[in-house]
Amino acid sequence: MSLVTDRADLISPVRLDPVGVEPSMAGAGDYFELMKPRVMSLVVFTALVGLVVAPGHLHPVLGFTALLCIAVGAGAAGALNMWYDADIDAVMARTARRPVPAGRVKPREALAFGVTLAGFSVGVLGLMVSWLAAALLAFTIFFYAVVYTMWLKRSTPQNIVIGGAAGAFPPMIGWAAATGGIGIESILLFLIVFFWTPPHFWALSLYKTEEYAKAGVPMLPVVAGAAETRRQILIYALVLAPIGASPWLLGYAGWLYGVMSIASGALMVALALRLKRRPAERAAKQLFAFSIVYLFILFAVLLIEHGLNLPVKGGVA
Amino acid sequence: MSLTMTEPPTQPGIVLTEEQKRRRRGRSIAIALALGAFVVLIYVVTIVKLGPGVLNRPL
Numbered sequence: 001m002s003l004v005t006d007r008a009d010l011i012s013p014v015r016l017d018p019v020g021v022e023p024s025m026a027g028a029g030d031y032f033e034l035m036k037p038r039v040m041s042l043v044v045f046t047a048l049v050g051l052v053v054a055p056g057h058l059h060p061v062l063g064f065t066a067l068l069c070i071a072v073g074a075g076a077a078g079a080l081n082m083w084y085d086a087d088i089d090a091v092m093a094r095t096a097r098r099p100v101p102a103g104r105v106k107p108r109e110a111l112a113f114g115v116t117l118a119g120f121s122v123g124v125l126g127l128m129v130s131w132l133a134a135a136l137l138a139f140t141i142f143f144y145a146v147v148y149t150m151w152l153k154r155s156t157p158q159n160i161v162i163g164g165a166a167g168a169f170p171p172m173i174g175w176a177a178a179t180g181g182i183g184i185e186s187i188l189l190f191l192i193v194f195f196w197t198p199p200h201f202w203a204l205s206l207y208k209t210e211e212y213a214k215a216g217v218p219m220l221p222v223v224a225g226a227a228e229t230r231r232q233i234l235i236y237a238l239v240l241a242p243i244g245a246s247p248w249l250l251g252y253a254g255w256l257y258g259v260m261s262i263a264s265g266a267l268m269v270a271l272a273l274r275l276k277r278r279p280a281e282r283a284a285k286q287l288f289a290f291s292i293v294y295l296f297i298l299f300a301v302l303l304i305e306h307g308l309n310l311p312v313k314g315g316v317a
Numbered sequence: 318m319s320l321t322m323t324e325p326p327t328q329p330g331i332v333l334t335e336e337q338k339r340r341r342r343g344r345s346i347a348i349a350l351a352l353g354a355f356v357v358l359i360y361v362v363t364i365v366k367l368g369p370g371v372l373n374r375p376l
Contacts, residue, residue: 061365
Protein backbone atom coordinates (compact mmCIF):
# COMPACT_ATOMS: atom_id res chain seq x y z
CA MET A 1 0.00 0.00 0.00
CA SER A 2 1.29 3.44 -0.80
CA LEU A 3 1.87 5.89 1.99
CA VAL A 4 -0.32 8.38 0.17
CA THR A 5 -3.65 6.97 1.20
CA ASP A 6 -7.07 7.74 -0.06
CA ARG A 7 -9.83 9.06 2.16
CA ALA A 8 -11.17 5.61 2.94
CA ASP A 9 -7.88 4.83 4.69
CA LEU A 10 -8.10 7.97 6.81
CA ILE A 11 -11.53 7.13 8.15
CA SER A 12 -10.57 3.54 8.75
CA PRO A 13 -7.45 3.79 10.92
CA VAL A 14 -7.84 0.19 11.99
CA ARG A 15 -6.01 -0.73 8.79
CA LEU A 16 -3.06 1.44 9.75
CA ASP A 17 -2.98 0.60 13.44
CA PRO A 18 -4.84 -2.61 14.08
CA VAL A 19 -3.77 -2.77 17.72
CA GLY A 20 -4.40 0.71 19.06
CA VAL A 21 -7.83 1.81 17.87
CA GLU A 22 -10.14 -0.31 19.94
CA PRO A 23 -12.72 2.10 21.36
CA SER A 24 -12.07 2.91 24.98
CA MET A 25 -14.37 1.39 27.56
CA ALA A 26 -13.16 3.75 30.28
CA GLY A 27 -15.75 5.74 32.17
CA ALA A 28 -15.05 8.98 34.01
CA GLY A 29 -15.08 7.01 37.27
CA ASP A 30 -12.26 4.79 36.01
CA TYR A 31 -10.07 7.84 35.50
CA PHE A 32 -10.92 9.03 38.99
CA GLU A 33 -9.95 5.60 40.31
CA LEU A 34 -6.59 5.91 38.53
CA MET A 35 -5.84 8.83 40.86
CA LYS A 36 -6.00 6.56 43.94
CA PRO A 37 -8.56 8.72 45.77
CA ARG A 38 -7.93 7.15 49.19
CA VAL A 39 -4.20 7.90 49.01
CA MET A 40 -5.06 11.32 47.64
CA SER A 41 -7.26 12.09 50.66
CA LEU A 42 -4.38 11.38 53.05
CA VAL A 43 -2.06 13.50 50.93
CA VAL A 44 -4.53 16.39 50.94
CA PHE A 45 -5.04 16.13 54.69
CA THR A 46 -1.31 16.18 55.55
CA ALA A 47 -0.69 18.96 53.02
CA LEU A 48 -3.55 20.96 54.54
CA VAL A 49 -1.97 20.66 57.97
CA GLY A 50 1.42 21.77 56.62
CA LEU A 51 -0.24 24.72 54.94
CA VAL A 52 -2.37 25.78 57.91
CA VAL A 53 0.23 25.47 60.69
CA ALA A 54 2.85 27.35 58.68
CA PRO A 55 3.52 30.93 59.79
CA GLY A 56 2.32 33.73 57.56
CA HIS A 57 -0.90 34.19 55.68
CA LEU A 58 -1.99 32.71 52.39
CA HIS A 59 -5.21 33.88 50.77
CA PRO A 60 -7.86 31.12 51.09
CA VAL A 61 -8.28 30.95 47.32
CA LEU A 62 -4.54 30.45 46.87
CA GLY A 63 -4.54 27.91 49.70
CA PHE A 64 -7.35 26.02 47.96
CA THR A 65 -5.45 26.21 44.67
CA ALA A 66 -2.32 24.83 46.32
CA LEU A 67 -4.24 21.92 47.85
CA LEU A 68 -5.98 21.21 44.56
CA CYS A 69 -2.64 21.12 42.75
CA ILE A 70 -1.14 18.85 45.40
CA ALA A 71 -4.18 16.53 45.15
CA VAL A 72 -4.01 16.43 41.36
CA GLY A 73 -0.24 15.90 41.50
CA ALA A 74 -0.77 12.97 43.85
CA GLY A 75 -3.41 11.66 41.46
CA ALA A 76 -0.93 11.96 38.60
CA ALA A 77 1.61 9.92 40.53
CA GLY A 78 -1.08 7.32 41.26
CA ALA A 79 -2.05 7.09 37.58
CA LEU A 80 1.58 6.67 36.52
CA ASN A 81 1.99 4.01 39.19
CA MET A 82 -1.06 2.13 37.89
CA TRP A 83 0.22 2.43 34.33
CA TYR A 84 3.60 0.92 35.15
CA ASP A 85 2.46 -1.62 37.74
CA ALA A 86 -0.43 -3.11 35.75
CA ASP A 87 1.39 -6.44 35.49
CA ILE A 88 1.84 -6.65 39.26
CA ASP A 89 -1.66 -5.39 39.97
CA ALA A 90 -3.18 -8.06 37.72
CA VAL A 91 -1.67 -10.83 39.86
CA MET A 92 -2.73 -9.52 43.25
CA ALA A 93 -6.35 -9.94 44.36
CA ARG A 94 -6.25 -6.58 46.19
CA THR A 95 -5.42 -4.69 42.98
CA ALA A 96 -6.69 -6.93 40.13
CA ARG A 97 -9.87 -4.87 39.75
CA ARG A 98 -7.99 -1.62 39.15
CA PRO A 99 -8.88 0.03 35.81
CA VAL A 100 -5.75 -0.94 33.86
CA PRO A 101 -5.39 -4.63 34.81
CA ALA A 102 -9.17 -5.03 34.52
CA GLY A 103 -8.94 -3.74 30.93
CA ARG A 104 -11.25 -0.74 31.36
CA VAL A 105 -8.44 1.77 30.80
CA LYS A 106 -5.63 1.12 28.34
CA PRO A 107 -2.06 1.51 29.64
CA ARG A 108 -1.32 4.35 27.23
CA GLU A 109 -4.48 6.17 28.39
CA ALA A 110 -3.31 5.90 31.99
CA LEU A 111 0.16 7.15 30.97
CA ALA A 112 -1.23 10.12 29.05
CA PHE A 113 -3.61 10.94 31.91
CA GLY A 114 -0.80 10.83 34.48
CA VAL A 115 1.64 12.93 32.45
CA THR A 116 -1.03 15.53 31.66
CA LEU A 117 -2.14 15.87 35.27
CA ALA A 118 1.46 16.08 36.45
CA GLY A 119 2.22 18.89 34.00
CA PHE A 120 -0.88 20.88 34.88
CA SER A 121 -0.56 20.46 38.66
CA VAL A 122 3.09 21.51 38.77
CA GLY A 123 2.63 24.35 36.27
CA VAL A 124 -0.42 25.87 37.98
CA LEU A 125 1.11 25.53 41.46
CA GLY A 126 4.25 27.30 40.29
CA LEU A 127 2.51 30.06 38.37
CA MET A 128 -0.19 30.75 40.94
CA VAL A 129 1.34 29.98 44.34
CA SER A 130 5.03 29.11 44.71
CA TRP A 131 7.72 27.72 42.47
CA LEU A 132 9.44 26.08 45.45
CA ALA A 133 6.22 24.20 46.25
CA ALA A 134 5.88 23.33 42.55
CA ALA A 135 9.45 22.02 42.44
CA LEU A 136 8.80 19.87 45.53
CA LEU A 137 5.58 18.56 43.95
CA ALA A 138 7.41 17.73 40.71
CA PHE A 139 10.11 15.93 42.67
CA THR A 140 7.48 14.02 44.66
CA ILE A 141 5.73 12.82 41.50
CA PHE A 142 9.08 11.84 39.99
CA PHE A 143 10.14 10.08 43.17
CA TYR A 144 6.94 8.06 43.42
CA ALA A 145 6.52 7.23 39.73
CA VAL A 146 10.14 6.65 38.76
CA VAL A 147 12.31 6.03 41.85
CA TYR A 148 9.74 4.01 43.79
CA THR A 149 7.48 2.45 41.15
CA MET A 150 9.94 1.76 38.36
CA TRP A 151 13.03 1.06 40.38
CA LEU A 152 12.78 0.34 44.11
CA LYS A 153 9.50 -1.58 44.26
CA ARG A 154 10.77 -4.43 42.13
CA SER A 155 14.37 -4.47 43.29
CA THR A 156 14.74 -4.12 47.06
CA PRO A 157 12.90 -4.93 50.30
CA GLN A 158 13.72 -1.37 51.34
CA ASN A 159 11.30 -0.20 48.63
CA ILE A 160 8.69 1.27 50.93
CA VAL A 161 11.27 2.67 53.34
CA ILE A 162 12.94 4.87 50.71
CA GLY A 163 9.80 5.23 48.62
CA GLY A 164 7.98 6.44 51.73
CA ALA A 165 9.63 9.80 51.17
CA ALA A 166 7.14 10.42 48.37
CA GLY A 167 4.26 10.19 50.82
CA ALA A 168 6.11 12.35 53.34
CA PHE A 169 6.57 15.38 51.10
CA PRO A 170 2.97 16.73 50.96
CA PRO A 171 3.03 18.53 54.35
CA MET A 172 6.32 20.07 53.29
CA ILE A 173 4.77 21.16 49.99
CA GLY A 174 1.86 22.72 51.90
CA TRP A 175 4.31 24.54 54.15
CA ALA A 176 6.32 25.75 51.15
CA ALA A 177 3.13 26.98 49.47
CA ALA A 178 2.29 29.07 52.54
CA THR A 179 5.75 30.40 53.37
CA GLY A 180 7.82 30.07 50.22
CA GLY A 181 10.43 28.21 52.28
CA ILE A 182 11.26 25.05 54.21
CA GLY A 183 11.23 25.25 58.00
CA ILE A 184 12.35 22.84 60.72
CA GLU A 185 8.69 22.21 61.53
CA SER A 186 7.96 21.05 58.00
CA ILE A 187 10.98 18.74 58.15
CA LEU A 188 9.56 17.24 61.36
CA LEU A 189 6.23 16.63 59.61
CA PHE A 190 8.16 14.98 56.78
CA LEU A 191 10.03 12.74 59.23
CA ILE A 192 6.81 11.69 60.99
CA VAL A 193 5.26 10.39 57.76
CA PHE A 194 8.59 8.96 56.60
CA PHE A 195 9.11 6.83 59.72
CA TRP A 196 5.41 5.97 59.90
CA THR A 197 5.41 4.37 56.44
CA PRO A 198 7.48 1.18 57.10
CA PRO A 199 5.48 -0.14 60.08
CA HIS A 200 2.26 0.79 58.27
CA PHE A 201 3.03 -1.04 55.02
CA TRP A 202 4.93 -3.94 56.56
CA ALA A 203 1.96 -4.66 58.84
CA LEU A 204 -0.17 -4.89 55.68
CA SER A 205 2.39 -6.99 53.82
CA LEU A 206 2.53 -9.48 56.72
CA TYR A 207 -0.94 -10.71 55.84
CA LYS A 208 -0.55 -10.21 52.09
CA THR A 209 2.82 -11.98 51.85
CA GLU A 210 1.63 -14.69 49.46
CA GLU A 211 0.22 -12.14 47.04
CA TYR A 212 3.42 -10.10 47.00
CA ALA A 213 5.45 -13.30 46.50
CA LYS A 214 3.17 -14.36 43.64
CA ALA A 215 3.63 -10.96 41.99
CA GLY A 216 7.42 -11.10 42.49
CA VAL A 217 7.53 -7.96 44.63
CA PRO A 218 10.42 -8.24 47.12
CA MET A 219 8.55 -6.97 50.16
CA LEU A 220 10.39 -7.53 53.42
CA PRO A 221 8.28 -10.53 54.60
CA VAL A 222 8.84 -12.21 51.22
CA VAL A 223 12.60 -11.72 51.25
CA ALA A 224 13.56 -11.76 54.93
CA GLY A 225 10.63 -13.60 56.50
CA ALA A 226 7.83 -12.64 58.87
CA ALA A 227 9.96 -12.74 62.03
CA GLU A 228 12.49 -10.23 60.69
CA THR A 229 9.64 -8.02 59.45
CA ARG A 230 8.02 -8.00 62.91
CA ARG A 231 11.40 -7.10 64.43
CA GLN A 232 11.88 -4.20 62.03
CA ILE A 233 8.31 -3.01 62.58
CA LEU A 234 9.07 -2.76 66.29
CA ILE A 235 12.34 -0.88 65.64
CA TYR A 236 10.59 1.63 63.40
CA ALA A 237 7.75 2.03 65.91
CA LEU A 238 10.33 2.77 68.62
CA VAL A 239 11.92 5.41 66.39
CA LEU A 240 8.56 6.81 65.28
CA ALA A 241 7.15 7.41 68.78
CA PRO A 242 9.69 10.09 69.82
CA ILE A 243 9.70 11.62 66.33
CA GLY A 244 5.93 11.82 66.55
CA ALA A 245 6.26 13.76 69.80
CA SER A 246 9.13 15.94 68.52
CA PRO A 247 6.98 18.93 67.45
CA TRP A 248 5.96 19.25 71.12
CA LEU A 249 9.42 18.38 72.48
CA LEU A 250 11.00 21.10 70.32
CA GLY A 251 8.36 23.66 71.20
CA TYR A 252 6.42 23.80 67.96
CA ALA A 253 3.21 22.26 69.33
CA GLY A 254 1.15 22.58 72.49
CA TRP A 255 0.39 20.35 75.46
CA LEU A 256 -2.57 18.71 73.73
CA TYR A 257 -0.31 17.54 70.94
CA GLY A 258 2.26 16.41 73.50
CA VAL A 259 -0.26 14.28 75.39
CA MET A 260 -1.86 12.80 72.27
CA SER A 261 1.40 12.07 70.48
CA ILE A 262 2.96 10.37 73.49
CA ALA A 263 -0.16 8.30 74.25
CA SER A 264 -0.74 7.22 70.65
CA GLY A 265 2.98 6.64 70.09
CA ALA A 266 3.06 4.38 73.16
CA LEU A 267 0.06 2.46 71.81
CA MET A 268 1.78 2.09 68.45
CA VAL A 269 4.85 0.62 70.17
CA ALA A 270 2.65 -1.65 72.32
CA LEU A 271 0.87 -3.03 69.23
CA ALA A 272 4.22 -3.59 67.47
CA LEU A 273 5.56 -5.33 70.59
CA ARG A 274 2.50 -7.56 70.78
CA LEU A 275 2.86 -8.42 67.10
CA LYS A 276 6.48 -9.43 67.69
CA ARG A 277 5.74 -11.54 70.74
CA ARG A 278 2.54 -13.16 69.53
CA PRO A 279 2.56 -13.31 65.73
CA ALA A 280 -0.98 -13.44 64.43
CA GLU A 281 -2.75 -12.04 61.40
CA ARG A 282 -5.19 -10.26 63.69
CA ALA A 283 -2.36 -8.43 65.45
CA ALA A 284 -0.92 -7.31 62.10
CA LYS A 285 -4.31 -6.08 60.95
CA GLN A 286 -4.84 -4.16 64.17
CA LEU A 287 -1.44 -2.51 63.89
CA PHE A 288 -2.15 -1.59 60.27
CA ALA A 289 -5.52 -0.08 61.20
CA PHE A 290 -4.16 1.80 64.20
CA SER A 291 -1.24 3.19 62.22
CA ILE A 292 -3.76 5.07 60.07
CA VAL A 293 -5.50 6.39 63.19
CA TYR A 294 -2.13 7.34 64.69
CA LEU A 295 -1.13 9.53 61.76
CA PHE A 296 -4.58 11.07 61.61
CA ILE A 297 -4.47 11.92 65.35
CA LEU A 298 -1.09 13.66 65.12
CA PHE A 299 -2.01 15.84 62.17
CA ALA A 300 -5.58 16.50 63.34
CA VAL A 301 -4.36 17.68 66.75
CA LEU A 302 -1.89 20.05 65.09
CA LEU A 303 -4.80 21.43 63.09
CA ILE A 304 -7.02 21.75 66.17
CA GLU A 305 -4.29 23.45 68.21
CA HIS A 306 -3.74 25.95 65.44
CA GLY A 307 -7.47 26.54 65.04
CA LEU A 308 -7.93 27.10 68.78
CA ASN A 309 -4.69 29.08 68.99
CA LEU A 310 -3.53 26.96 71.93
CA PRO A 311 -0.26 28.02 73.56
CA VAL A 312 2.98 26.20 72.80
CA LYS A 313 6.27 26.33 74.68
CA GLY A 314 7.60 29.20 72.61
CA GLY A 315 4.40 31.16 71.94
CA VAL A 316 1.09 30.21 70.37
CA ALA A 317 0.32 27.49 67.88
CA MET B 318 -2.48 4.27 -10.09
CA SER B 319 -2.63 3.67 -6.38
CA LEU B 320 -2.61 0.10 -5.14
CA THR B 321 -5.56 0.88 -2.91
CA MET B 322 -7.82 1.13 -5.89
CA THR B 323 -7.43 -2.58 -6.53
CA GLU B 324 -8.37 -3.49 -2.96
CA PRO B 325 -11.85 -4.50 -1.90
CA PRO B 326 -14.12 -1.79 -0.49
CA THR B 327 -13.02 -0.59 2.94
CA GLN B 328 -14.84 -1.28 6.18
CA PRO B 329 -17.32 1.36 7.31
CA GLY B 330 -14.96 2.22 10.20
CA ILE B 331 -15.42 1.58 13.86
CA VAL B 332 -19.01 1.42 14.98
CA LEU B 333 -19.41 2.08 18.68
CA THR B 334 -21.77 0.03 20.76
CA GLU B 335 -24.37 1.80 22.89
CA GLU B 336 -22.28 1.12 26.01
CA GLN B 337 -19.16 2.60 24.36
CA LYS B 338 -21.15 5.66 23.31
CA ARG B 339 -22.48 6.06 26.84
CA ARG B 340 -18.98 5.89 28.33
CA ARG B 341 -17.58 8.30 25.75
CA ARG B 342 -20.33 10.74 26.63
CA GLY B 343 -19.45 10.36 30.30
CA ARG B 344 -15.78 11.09 29.55
CA SER B 345 -16.71 14.08 27.41
CA ILE B 346 -18.87 15.56 30.18
CA ALA B 347 -16.09 15.01 32.73
CA ILE B 348 -13.56 16.75 30.48
CA ALA B 349 -15.97 19.65 29.92
CA LEU B 350 -16.56 20.05 33.65
CA ALA B 351 -12.82 19.87 34.37
CA LEU B 352 -12.05 22.48 31.72
CA GLY B 353 -14.83 24.74 33.01
CA ALA B 354 -13.54 24.41 36.56
CA PHE B 355 -10.01 25.15 35.37
CA VAL B 356 -11.13 28.34 33.62
CA VAL B 357 -13.01 29.50 36.71
CA LEU B 358 -10.01 28.70 38.92
CA ILE B 359 -7.60 30.67 36.75
CA TYR B 360 -10.05 33.59 36.62
CA VAL B 361 -10.58 33.69 40.38
CA VAL B 362 -6.87 33.28 41.19
CA THR B 363 -5.99 36.04 38.74
CA ILE B 364 -8.46 38.41 40.41
CA VAL B 365 -7.14 37.46 43.85
CA LYS B 366 -3.51 37.94 42.89
CA LEU B 367 -3.91 41.13 40.89
CA GLY B 368 -6.97 42.62 42.52
CA PRO B 369 -8.08 45.96 41.04
CA GLY B 370 -4.73 46.11 39.27
CA VAL B 371 -5.99 43.54 36.80
CA LEU B 372 -7.44 46.46 34.80
CA ASN B 373 -4.47 48.74 35.29
CA ARG B 374 -1.50 46.96 33.82
CA PRO B 375 0.81 48.13 31.01
CA LEU B 376 0.23 46.45 27.69
